[in-house]
Amino acid sequence: xxxxxxxxxxxxxxxxxxxxxxxxxxxxxxxxxxxxxxxxxxxxxxxxxxxxxxxxxxxxxxxxxxxxxxxxxxxxxxxxxxxxxxxxxxxxxxxxxxxxxxxxxxxxxxxxxxxxxxxxxxxxxxxxxxxxxxxxxxxxxxxxxxxxxxxxxxxxxxxxxxxxxxxxxxxxxxxxxxxxxxxxxxxxxxxxxxxxxxxxxxxxxxxxxxxxxxxxxxxxxxxxxxxxxxxxxxxxxxxxxxxxxxxxxxxxxxxxxxxxxxxxxxxxxxxxxxxxx
Amino acid sequence: xxxxxxxxxxxxxxxxxxxxxxxxxxxxxxxxxxxxxxxxxxxxxxxxxxxxxxxxxxxxxxxxxxxxxxxxxxxxxxxxxxxxxxxxxxxxxxxxxxxxxxxxxxxxxxxxxxxxxxxxxxxxxx
Numbered sequence: 001x002x003x004x005x006x007x008x009x010x011x012x013x014x015x016x017x018x019x020x021x022x023x024x025x026x027x028x029x030x031x032x033x034x035x036x037x038x039x040x041x042x043x044x045x046x047x048x049x050x051x052x053x054x055x056x057x058x059x060x061x062x063x064x065x066x067x068x069x070x071x072x073x074x075x076x077x078x079x080x081x082x083x084x085x086x087x088x089x090x091x092x093x094x095x096x097x098x099x100x101x102x103x104x105x106x107x108x109x110x111x112x113x114x115x116x117x118x119x120x121x122x123x124x125x126x127x128x129x130x131x132x133x134x135x136x137x138x139x140x141x142x143x144x145x146x147x148x149x150x151x152x153x154x155x156x157x158x159x160x161x162x163x164x165x166x167x168x169x170x171x172x173x174x175x176x177x178x179x180x181x182x183x184x185x186x187x188x189x190x191x192x193x194x195x196x197x198x199x200x201x202x203x204x205x206x207x208x209x210x211x212x213x214x215x216x217x218x219x220x221x222x223x224x225x226x227x228x229x230x231x232x233x234x235x236x237x238x239x240x241x242x243x244x245x246x247x248x249x250x251x252x253x254x255x256x257x258x259x260x261x262x263x264x265x266x267x268x269x270x271x272x273x274x275x276x277x
Numbered sequence: 278x279x280x281x282x283x284x285x286x287x288x289x290x291x292x293x294x295x296x297x298x299x300x301x302x303x304x305x306x307x308x309x310x311x312x313x314x315x316x317x318x319x320x321x322x323x324x325x326x327x328x329x330x331x332x333x334x335x336x337x338x339x340x341x342x343x344x345x346x347x348x349x350x351x352x353x354x355x356x357x358x359x360x361x362x363x364x365x366x367x368x369x370x371x372x373x374x375x376x377x378x379x380x381x382x383x384x385x386x387x388x389x390x391x392x393x394x395x396x397x398x399x400x401x402x403x
Binding site (some may be wrong): 132159160202203207222263 | 337340341343344345346349350365366391394396397399400
């Protein structure tokens with residue numbers, strides 16, 4: 001059979017179209033199936049059903065605001081305990097402030113709970129606020145370098161070695177739990193006072209240009225201690241820490257015995273922190 | 278050769294300048310750095326040669342294992358001594374003097390590890 005140039009080009013062209021077209025057609029078909037099933041799952045979750053039963057350990061905390069009202073010096077104690085252990089600098093300037101744990105106003109912590117006839121007592125309440133260690137942390141999704149990530153036990157942790165200081169996580173966090181080091185934490189202010197008053201030699205500092213936040217005291221949990229803020233509350237029971245998935249843990253018992261609220265539950269982040277007001 | 282009266286001396290001067298570091302340091306053997314080892318501990322977490330070449334790899338492995346996988350905070354040496362898998366609380370526990378240990382080689386090889394931007398060196402060395 002004699003094949004001229006015209007026929008050869010026709011066959012080559014058809015073969016090229018088939019070769020390029022077939023894989024993409026397959027992909028579209030397969031993807032179509034995948035998105036269809038994802039929609040199904042999302043729809044079920046949207047109705048508050050089909051959330052897989054939790055397994056393994058998940059650290060969580062109940063904050064009893066009534067106890068903080070009864071002990072007005074407790075918030076400062078918690079902050080001091082946390083910030084001194086973790087070498088958190090105090091830049092003396094609210095714009096540069098680094099916070100791992102801090103007391104805030106009710107309306108700032110629970111902006112969803114806004115109404116005109118709010119009880120007077122709520123206004124003066126010091127509500128301890130820290131990283132919520134969400135089950136679905138938006139900061140982890142936003143981080144481009146995986147510098148922040150969720151550990152198996154539910155702690156949302158940071159690897160400061162990987163942080164490039166892009167602050168996407170700060171924009172993503174709906175709770176304002178992350179702070180950026182605009183200045184060198186090892187530095188000194190104009191009067192020559194170091195930003196970290198007394199350095200804890202067992203824990204690192206951070207460097208300028210990284211984001212930091214509460215780490216739920218992973219370094220203490222690893223050696224069988226409870227978080228520093230919980231320890232600072234002592235026997236008041238103002239903060240209860242434990243495994244949310246263990247039915248017999250103290251935190252589970254407190255949760256089943258009390259009505260608790262969470263911060264911005266409508267966002268679907270599933271925080272590990274619960275509040276008794 | 279045209280202009281050899283200038284070219285050959287100029288070449289000689291050029292060669293002399295180029296090889297200046299060689300003959301200037303000739304017969305003057307440079308000492309390899311001698312990091313000071315802790316007196317009271319005889320055994321490191323891995324064999325000396327391995328530590329010499331890849332301690333930084335091991336530190337990264339420790340970090341990723343502990344931070345991300347929730348790995349063990351403590352390890353055991355070949356002879357059964359327990360140690361803390363941590364730069365600040367483990368390595369520097371024995372190698373308590375950063376200037377006499379870490380810095381000797383790092384300065385010699387002109388590497389500037391950024392460990393100490395965040396991690397704290399033991400007080401004694403300051």
